Amino acid sequence: MRTAVPPAAEAEQWSAPVWVPTRALGRSVLLTGLLLLLGVALGRVDLVLLAAPFAIGAAIGLRRMPRSAPEVTIAADEDYVVEGGHVEAAVTVSNPDVITYDLVVVRTRTSPWLKLEHADRPFALTVPPDGWQAVDLPGNATRWGRQDVGPAAARVAACGGLLACRPVVTSARGVRVYPVTEPFNATEAMPAAAGLVGNHRSRRPGEGGELAGVRPFAPGDRLRRIDWRVSLRTRDLHVASTLSDRDAEVLLLLDVLGEVGVSGGVSGGASVLDTTVRAAAAIAEHYLQRGDRVSLLEYGAAARRLRPATGRRQYVLILEWLLDVRPDPVELDEDDYENVFGVHHVSSDALVMVLTPLVDPRSADMLAQLTRSGRYVVAVDTLPPGAAPVNRSHWTPLATRLWRIERENVLGRLREHGVPVVAWAGAGSLDLVLRDVARLASVPRGR
Numbered sequence: 001m002r003t004a005v006p007p008a009a010e011a012e013q014w015s016a017p018v019w020v021p022t023r024a025l026g027r028s029v030l031l032t033g034l035l036l037l038l039g040v041a042l043g044r045v046d047l048v049l050l051a052a053p054f055a056i057g058a059a060i061g062l063r064r065m066p067r068s069a070p071e072v073t074i075a076a077d078e079d080y081v082v083e084g085g086h087v088e089a090a091v092t093v094s095n096p097d098v099i100t101y102d103l104v105v106v107r108t109r110t111s112p113w114l115k116l117e118h119a120d121r122p123f124a125l126t127v128p129p130d131g132w133q134a135v136d137l138p139g140n141a142t143r144w145g146r147q148d149v150g151p152a153a154a155r156v157a158a159c160g161g162l163l164a165c166r167p168v169v170t171s172a173r174g175v176r177v178y179p180v181t182e183p184f185n186a187t188e189a190m191p192a193a194a195g196l197v198g199n200h201r202s203r204r205p206g207e208g209g210e211l212a213g214v215r216p217f218a219p220g221d222r223l224r225r226i227d228w229r230v231s232l233r234t235r236d237l238h239v240a241s242t243l244s245d246r247d248a249e250v251l252l253l254l255d256v257l258g259e260v261g262v263s264g265g266v267s268g269g270a271s272v273l274d275t276t277v278r279a280a281a282a283i284a285e286h287y288l289q290r291g292d293r294v295s296l297l298e299y300g301a302a303a304r305r306l307r308p309a310t311g312r313r314q315y316v317l318i319l320e321w322l323l324d325v326r327p328d329p330v331e332l333d334e335d336d337y338e339n340v341f342g343v344h345h346v347s348s349d350a351l352v353m354v355l356t357p358l359v360d361p362r363s364a365d366m367l368a369q370l371t372r373s374g375r376y377v378v379a380v381d382t383l384p385p386g387a388a389p390v391n392r393s394h395w396t397p398l399a400t401r402l403w404r405i406e407r408e409n410v411l412g413r414l415r416e417h418g419v420p421v422v423a424w425a426g427a428g429s430l431d432l433v434l435r436d437v438a439r440l441a442s443v444p445r446g447r
Contacts, residue, residue: 025162061160074173076149083180083266089149094132101127103157111147115139142265144179148172181282249293255356256300259327261384275382276355300328357383381423
């Protein structure tokens with residue numbers, strides 16, 4: 001049995017649909033001709049009269065022939081759709097001809113992460129001349145990414161079922177489903193800041209609104225900073241010292257060397273990529289709302305990067321960038337590693353949040369390298385709880401236990417090298433780690 005939506009090669013072959021006779025027309029012509037031949041050969045008028053209805057019916061059905069092919073289009077939401085949100089899609093069949101389409105069978109394929117009503121079965125329609133009919137496909141989006149509605153195919157019968165148009169196939173329509181952002185809030189000061197203005201209270205003295213103390217007057221101090229009460233009491237000029245307000249650069253480094261776990265959508269279990277993408281969206285939203293600069297970088301073969309910027313536009317670009325995150329393992333020698341990813345890709349003043357499951361040994365080496373280079377690094381563990389390989393034999397549980405022990409050893413060695421590692425747990429999960437990183441940043445590098 002042939003499927004309603006043909007494969008790609010077959011669709012290309014049918015790129016120019018034509019109207020062809022159906023088996024009903026073939027049977028009518030064959031039966032009419034056979035009865036006429038027998039009537040003439042045997043001299044029987046009754047056989048000729050018996051063939052007349054078939055000939056007259058075919059002639060009436062074909063009195064107006066279709067001259068153009070039907071048009072099939074797919075419409076889908078182009079607005080801001082988040083995981084678990086409602087999606088409106090529709091397949092429209094248009095009839096540009098002057099005859100009625102007696103029967104139109106429409107079928108659509110959809111992404112498994114789009115749960116659209118009735119998208120798994122064909123629809124039968126009748127389309128009037130110079131008219132159209134639409135099949136509504138409402139549903140929900142269950143996972144982030146670029147999901148497709150389609151391709152869709154339509155088979156049309158006209159002229160009383162005597163003519164049929166070869167399947168008209170239209171390409172898929174993409175729906176952008178953005179990751180749901182878990183609530184995230186970090187109240188600790190940033191470890192370093194490259195800008196001059198911002199919303200973070202710096203640990204360095206400067207022009208700001210947060211009082212840091214009172215100190216003796218020095219050349220270059222502004223007169224409006226003089227604290228007259230202390231100056232009159234001590235008989236020496238003193239000025240009020242404040243902490244500067246600065247913006248920070250946050251680099252979200254996404255480890256895409258592999259995928260672990262099975263994604264169950266927004267209401268099911270989360271894989272490594274699910275946790276990575278949702279956490280990156282939440283962290284980026286938080287810091288962009290505070291006026292900071294946020295950039296993204298993939299740790300993989302492609303090494304995709306999004307330059308640092310601020311504002312609402314950068315948040316939209318980040319969401320678009322996250323839609324294309326895919327497992328991207330890299331197989332490189334140590335000599336080629338620096339060309340794909342190295343510390344020169346990371347700003348020296350940026351807070352680097354590495355979202356990694358710490359499964360590949362190269363991820364731990366990358367974290368250690370960043371820390372040795374003097375970057376401010378925070379490792380966010382994105383491995384799902386209870387993640388384990390498929391049980392293939394009685395040795396699988398033992399191998400899994402050994403792997404977990406080895407992974408705990410790796411985490412311990414990273415902490416010994418000064419790399420803070422914390423599991424992603426939504427709001428407030430990074431506060432303690434960011435506080436420690438900020439305190440370490442306030443210590444002079446020479447110590």
